[in-house]
Amino acid sequence: MTSKQHTAEHGSQLEQVNGFTNPGIPEHKPRVTDSSPAAERMAERQIAGWFILSMIGTLWFIVSYFLFPIEDGSMGSIRLQNAMLGLGATLALFSIGVGIVLWAKTLITDVEVVESRHDIAGSEEDQAIALEIINQAKEESGIARRPLLRNTLIAAVAIAPLPALLVFRDLGPLPGDSLFKTLWGPGVRLVQDPGMVPHEDRYIRAEDVTIGSAFHVIPEKMYESEHPLNEKAKAAVLLMRIDPQELNTDPAKEDWGVDGIVAYSKICTHVGCPVALYEHQTHHLLCPCHQSTFDVTNHCAVIFGPAKRPLPQLPIAVDDEGYLVAQRDFVDPVGPTFWEINTRETSEQ
Structure with a gap:
């Protein structure tokens, strides 16, 4: 059963509930990136740019940790390092978030569908359906056919935890006794x-x-x-x-x-x-x-x-x-x- 057939069947069932008429799913309005290959490529480059900016923020965090050391008894050095570390962490996390949101709004398929909920089971048929859903999600997101976005996202997420490893250094040696x-x-x-x-x-x-x-x-x-x-x-x-x-x-x-x-x-x-x-x-x-x-x-x-x-x-x-x-x-x-x-x-x- 296709999504449209499923939606139509579900809509006809809703029309009979308590006498209310199901308004149905609003008509899909294509985005600029759906009809213009040039706009699609531009959006892809913009999203990749945000992921690259996230990597720059992560690297800045690491560089700032060593570039702005804390001096004994100097509150000014503490404030400066905290500001620089905060700038790097904010840029890294904010840019990943913006890139993912733009990806979802401009490139991932946005056709609305209605699906009924079913009891969770572990049969082979259900596993096949789950695999089909994963493959469909991969196709709709374009992650398989958009290597630039996929690779920049993976790189940004991969290096994002590095600042945390540096911060662990400030915890000092094990307390012992x-x-x-x-x-x-x-x-x-x-x-x-x-x-x-x-x-x-x-x-x-x-x-x-x-x-x-x-x-x-x-x-x-x-x-x-x-x-x-x-x-x-x-x-x-x-x-x-x-x-x-x-x-x-x-x-x-x-x-x-x-x-x-x-x-x-x-x-x-x-x-x-x-x-x-x-x-x-x-x-x-x-x-x-x-x-x-x-x-x-x-x-x-x-x-x-x-x-x-x-x-x-x-x-x-x-x-x-x-x-x-x-x-x-x-x-x-x-x-x-x-x-x-x-x-x-x-x-x-």
Whole structure:
């Protein structure tokens, strides 16, 4: 059955439905490229030009990555490289899209047909029909008899993923055990987060932490490290004081706090957002990103939300001068559970 016969039969069936008359498919109006070989060749060259422009955009992305390097501490170089990379990526993707749209509008057969839907089956007859449809699509699109368009499209699509391979280079080396280590260690003092310039008067005495209070804490001398913001992303801590009678302390962690003062990682174990909302009445910590809620009275166990494990606790103590210090680094890895989680034994700290 031809498409026209099928359309006529389908139309006659529709005329009998609920008394409505089927208006039928609108009359096909030929395009300029359907009747003019010269216009057809011109359209083909234009489409190929867009595909070539896409390749130029991809190559510009690659060249820009090396031509405009990021200089340490220079926001201007970051903006310039991002602008050049964005220009290349936009040109590459936009040009492929425009070329495909023009191909569909000017050269691919645009005769409208109506086809009934059939149940999907796996018989040999259906496979033959599917193969016939593929061959028909190949013929109507002209991809088999238009090597210029076919080859330029294949080339543009083939090199389009190359920029992504370059971007992977910026991800740096594999993290190794760096995700399991922070700047916290034996005797490291807890310091209120002061911004980019730490001061000695930001050290925290146990007597300064009152019941109901919460401090945003970082390790001392953190901003003297080579990559302070990276270190802060792992070492940020929330310090709180709760009536010791309200704490359900694990006997194995009984000496991890100081008279109701406890410290927990500020990095949510869901996707790493900062857990910064402390509710004094319920002793709950809330992550504002996806509402994961942690119970401070039960070692920050998850009581709501998508997080799968508690916030790691930082064992703390008081030094000879009365300041709060870390006993060791976190026993559990901080941050989102994206990698293999292996709890470290206390003896390894």
